[in-house]
Amino acid sequence: MSMVGNLSNEQALIAYKNAVRARTLDIKIINAQRQGIIGFHVPAQGQEMIQIAIGMMAEKEDLIFSYYRDLALYLQRGVPVGDIFDQMLGNSSDLQKGRQMPDHFSFSEYNFSTVQSPVGSHIPLTVGAAYAMRYNKKKGIVIVTFGDGATSTSDFHAALNFASVYNLGVLFICENNGFAISMPVSKQTKADIYKKGSAYGIPGKRVDGNDLIASLAGLQEAFDYVRSGKGPYLVEAVTYRIGPHSTSDDPKKYRVDEITDGSDKDPIRRLENLMLKMGVVDSNFIQTTKIEAKQEVDKALDERMNIPPTEPSSIFDDVYEKPTWIQEEERRDLDASD
Amino acid sequence: MSMVGNLSNEQALIAYKNAVRARTLDIKIINAQRQGIIGFHVPAQGQEMIQIAIGMMAEKEDLIFSYYRDLALYLQRGVPVGDIFDQMLGNSSDLQKGRQMPDHFSFSEYNFSTVQSPVGSHIPLTVGAAYAMRYNKKKGIVIVTFGDGATSTSDFHAALNFASVYNLGVLFICENNGFAISMPVSKQTKADIYKKGSAYGIPGKRVDGNDLIASLAGLQEAFDYVRSGKGPYLVEAVTYRIGPHSTSDDPKKYRVDEITDGSDKDPIRRLENLMLKMGVVDSNFIQTTKIEAKQEVDKALDERMNIPPTEPSSIFDDVYEKPTWIQEEERRDLDASD
Amino acid sequence: MPQINMVQSLNRSLDQLMAGDERIVLLGEDIGIDGGVFRVTDNLMNKYGEERVIDTPLNELGIIGMATGMAMYGLKPIAEIQFQDYIFPAFDQIVNNVAKVRYRTGGRFSVPLIIRTPYGGGVKGGLYHSQSGESYFAHTPGLTVVTPSNPYDARGLLVSAYKSNDPVIFLEPKRLYRAIKTEVPDELFEVEIGKAAKLKEGDDLSIITYGSTVPTVMNTVEKNGVNADVIDLRTLLPMDVGSIIETAEKTGRVVIVHEAPKTLGVGAEVSALIAERAIDSLRSPIVRVAGYDTPFPYSHEELYLPGEKRIMNAVNKVLAH
Amino acid sequence: MPQINMVQSLNRSLDQLMAGDERIVLLGEDIGIDGGVFRVTDNLMNKYGEERVIDTPLNELGIIGMATGMAMYGLKPIAEIQFQDYIFPAFDQIVNNVAKVRYRTGGRFSVPLIIRTPYGGGVKGGLYHSQSGESYFAHTPGLTVVTPSNPYDARGLLVSAYKSNDPVIFLEPKRLYRAIKTEVPDELFEVEIGKAAKLKEGDDLSIITYGSTVPTVMNTVEKNGVNADVIDLRTLLPMDVGSIIETAEKTGRVVIVHEAPKTLGVGAEVSALIAERAIDSLRSPIVRVAGYDTPFPYSHEELYLPGEKRIMNAVNKVLAH
Ligand SMILES: Cc1ncc(C[n+]2csc(CCOP(=O)(O)OP(=O)(O)O)c2C)c(N)n1
Ligand SMILES: Cc1ncc(C[n+]2csc(CCOP(=O)(O)OP(=O)(O)O)c2C)c(N)n1
Ligand SMILES: [Mg+2]
Numbered sequence A, B: 001m002s003m004v005g006n007l008s009n010e011q012a013l014i015a016y017k018n019a020v021r022a023r024t025l026d027i028k029i030i031n032a033q034r035q036g037i038i039g040f041h042v043p044a045q046g047q048e049m050i051q052i053a054i055g056m057m058a059e060k061e062d063l064i065f066s067y068y069r070d071l072a073l074y075l076q077r078g079v080p081v082g083d084i085f086d087q088m089l090g091n092s093s094d095l096q097k098g099r100q101m102p103d104h105f106s107f108s109e110y111n112f113s114t115v116q117s118p119v120g121s122h123i124p125l126t127v128g129a130a131y132a133m134r135y136n137k138k139k140g141i142v143i144v145t146f147g148d149g150a151t152s153t154s155d156f157h158a159a160l161n162f163a164s165v166y167n168l169g170v171l172f173i174c175e176n177n178g179f180a181i182s183m184p185v186s187k188q189t190k191a192d193i194y195k196k197g198s199a200y201g202i203p204g205k206r207v208d209g210n211d212l213i214a215s216l217a218g219l220q221e222a223f224d225y226v227r228s229g230k231g232p233y234l235v236e237a238v239t240y241r242i243g244p245h246s247t248s249d250d251p252k253k254y255r256v257d258e259i260t261d262g263s264d265k266d267p268i269r270r271l272e273n274l275m276l277k278m279g280v281v282d283s284n285f286i287q288t289t290k291i292e293a294k295q296e297v298d299k300a301l302d303e304r305m306n307i308p309p310t311e312p313s314s315i316f317d318d319v320y321e322k323p324t325w326i327q328e329e330e331r332r333d334l335d336a337s338d
Numbered sequence C, D: 001m002p003q004i005n006m007v008q009s010l011n012r013s014l015d016q017l018m019a020g021d022e023r024i025v026l027l028g029e030d031i032g033i034d035g036g037v038f039r040v041t042d043n044l045m046n047k048y049g050e051e052r053v054i055d056t057p058l059n060e061l062g063i064i065g066m067a068t069g070m071a072m073y074g075l076k077p078i079a080e081i082q083f084q085d086y087i088f089p090a091f092d093q094i095v096n097n098v099a100k101v102r103y104r105t106g107g108r109f110s111v112p113l114i115i116r117t118p119y120g121g122g123v124k125g126g127l128y129h130s131q132s133g134e135s136y137f138a139h140t141p142g143l144t145v146v147t148p149s150n151p152y153d154a155r156g157l158l159v160s161a162y163k164s165n166d167p168v169i170f171l172e173p174k175r176l177y178r179a180i181k182t183e184v185p186d187e188l189f190e191v192e193i194g195k196a197a198k199l200k201e202g203d204d205l206s207i208i209t210y211g212s213t214v215p216t217v218m219n220t221v222e223k224n225g226v227n228a229d230v231i232d233l234r235t236l237l238p239m240d241v242g243s244i245i246e247t248a249e250k251t252g253r254v255v256i257v258h259e260a261p262k263t264l265g266v267g268a269e270v271s272a273l274i275a276e277r278a279i280d281s282l283r284s285p286i287v288r289v290a291g292y293d294t295p296f297p298y299s300h301e302e303l304y305l306p307g308e309k310r311i312m313n314a315v316n317k318v319l320a321h
């Protein structure tokens, strides 16, 4: 049975659940941040639908370069909530050994790459990754997400040009949430973002990133194009950042919120209303989903909070494959200062 | 009387003379380079017409950021051949005190800015210059020239975006000579260069840069647009690099010359033929122009060659407005090593 | 005089300088309506308008390139790079244009530009909100590099940077932004570029430091009763070689403290200057206490930063020698 | 064995490495059909095709970004930056991605990438074809920085860089490209990263140098009969601290020679290492002979470069002390 178009009821239910899980997780993290349990967070609230849609469209073998605001995408692709908390706590179970700020993941098991803070600087890496995949005759395409602000970076420009010149299978997806911290997109650029590919001969498309059905439909064309070997493609997913840029930011200084958590324009609420209307779910199901999500994230954080921190002297590992004499000497210096 | 459109016979004669002077100067420099008199050169041969056209359209108060291959533009704007030689020789009359390689001028008297080697890195400076001019209510626009290769640089991207966001009076002119050293433009980008402005909301136009009349006509629209305060504009002047990238380059390795000096496709020859056909000049005039140009450049180099080099210890000046103790100490060290 | 912190000091100084000189414009990411992520430019857009306080698109190359053009053509731009970690996209502009325009044009053009940027750790910012990149700039002739360690110097150095006709990299130790309040006169005054400050007189050894580690050093020597000359360099290019040599000759024992990675950190130059000019006065090794040679880790940043323990180990080492 | 120059040595080594390992791809501006502006990649596109020898658009950020992605996903890219002066547009990629990917991912990813680039003056290249920027890289943990001074080491270091699983900045002293011919075995061999070479034994003093100034130093000591230990560092990060300290302790007098500006040049770190570890052996100041602290001038570059006169002044100074 299908809800709309190719979207089966089952898929829609999973998507909805993951969106709710992501939102619940996000709120949990913000609270944990306020309590000093987690250091920092970049909320993904409001951007869940386009992220879920990407997760649904991507195949396992597709390589995803996500950015720091893609919580729903990780969940949709199967990353356990516990692994996310480990990273955010920087504890000794963190796959990255506590090296990065919260939200900077490298879930390579799920074929994600690595997240950095300098905006846009992951985008050129996708060109090389796609080149390597084609060179090694690997299946799959490369997908990269980034914000509207990132389209101004030099990295964006270099990456689109190189991807086009070598006709590589990279799907560029801009999550245009309307702001780069305090800068509205209207001050970031005078062009439509989805048209920016025309400077490189790359086709583009704008999709309503707050609507699951529209996102899926729009992405379909883009994925088909890239998968068929025609080259790179640029999608602009129009979405909205509910809440602050980060836990350090106060958006009241620069904007009036247009969409708020749980309001009628909230993308999760929109999906919820659609599913209710189509009879795919009832209010009972919605209730249960939310409660289960809450239980899941509460339990996960409780568990992960008890994991001890990393060994202090591990800060000298992974600078190089093997520490040089410099790191070894400094490790001894640290031990002497303990 | 007018030759074509708004172009008076007199203007055409001046344009032709300057083109011939530029070509003659270029050849002279290459010979001087072969003889070890001048260190290096980036020939402008083939690109004279678009450069002359820019020089004709620009007002005195317009500020020009030229690049390293704009010999004809300097001449059209009145720079004396002798000053050019001084720079190329790096002698003690060089306005820049011998600091830069040949072709890297800063003829501020003629409202040129300063030329650097890193490709494209002058382009963002135009944004600030245009901002300063508007801020100070100065008349005039900013004009910047660069090659096709430069459109790939990060500087190009940043500059076009900023110029558009602040709606600044910058006229971006790409002298597309078909190559960036050995790289044909088809491998530089898959898009038409004049369309690259669409990524920033900047209009663009392609002109035949090898034809004076077409260049003037095409530029008219661009200049009008920018002068009227509508914002930046991007011109792609299609031209052709006759000869090597520089005196260090051997183009035989990577291309077959499509236009050669003096052939029918040579832009100067094309103007010559047109003027002959229209009876604006006769073969006698052409003869005389070429001889006079030769005499001028021969004489200028002879004169300038005898100018002594700069003082060795002057290499410590102009690092700062006043040398710090470091430069002063190093100056003494140099003296001690003389 | 009221006590103010470094953010307030910088904000007030920018305000007064702008009031007095129309050539000054500010530009950077989120510096306008938002007032800067650290609030250094708070309220200035309100006061001076969008033409003088310019929010920019997200491209540091563009910010510095634009600022350079402004500086060459009559304005006095003060650019903000949101975190020093994000200055590298503009590195080519800084090294190849900003630092070299005066030289390459034989003095026909200059770039009187100030680049302000917060640097250093201590705010749980991990690899990309904690770097101390001063060496990258202090190795570049044509640049002037300063860093205040307190609200007073912040004001004085900013005024001096404003008066300079050369480009100044103005490094703001972010963990000191609000950590210290001092009295700062409300008239504009200068702290001379190229002059270190002696924060404390002592005989047993010299501790040379700057910026973010100055309070750590002062607390350490006070708490442990260390009888040290303490020097705050304040300017990293050109360094105050006179003060450095004077203290080295006086005490014969030198410890250098900074937060940037040790290898080729500014301490290397300080040490080399002494080894070149005061070798006969030295009675013990010159010891550097610095950030470790690793990227800046998120976890255990308190261990990465030079602290009391490590400083005292170094002090004891040179004293015991 | 035939005598070959550094360009031939590099070209032959790249050829052999590519023949033996399909993961190797080259990328850069004009490296393909043109064979590179210095001909280091001559004929390799002919031999290995456009898929393995990739001419790129004019954007160094793009080159290094692409190469980084390749290295993270199974290839062994060797990128060329046409002149080291033009590496700065990629500086953010190098400092913030290349150098930090292994660390920030806890070792989940690595960037086994070689960045080759010609550096240094002596070819009348002025400000933008002459820079020696090794300090910018040697101050960056996560990078390995090497520079050969002869055709033999060029080959050996390239092979070692190839075997490394970490990013290597491979600096080629362009004025030595064709200046020296030596015998170079045609089998691939390694010159260990992190190991200096002692080029000459001597008792009176130690001269420590690397890359482009090695022949100048050798000629100077030979011509003037200087009885010096001469050390060629070969690797600038991590430096061979053992060799440096050993020679400093042996002779007690040290002169350091390099072409990069003195302030925070690699010589500062060499000097600081000695001042930290061998102070008691020193019998005279540690003197640095370096490029001057100015941009690289077009005129008088022969005066800018450390030459015999300046080296001998330093030698005499430390001997007379
Ligand atoms: C190169 C760089 N400059 C500045 C910053 C500071 N910064 C962090 S996020 C951000 C805004 C990014 O906006 P956008 O790309 O739209 O993504 P969003 O945060 O809205 O999802 C800025 C300026 C940075 N991280 N990197
Ligand atoms: C940033 C940078 N990278 C590389 C170079 C080396 N280089 C000098 S000119 C040139 C080609 C420039 O081509 P284009 O922009 O088309 O100008 P043209 O020389 O054809 O006039 C290159 C790669 C450089 N000068 N700057
Ligand atoms: Mg955004």
Ligand SMILES: [Mg+2]
Pocket (backbone or CB within 6 Å): B147, B148, B149, B175, B176, B177, B178, B179, B180, B181
């Ligand atoms: Mg060209």
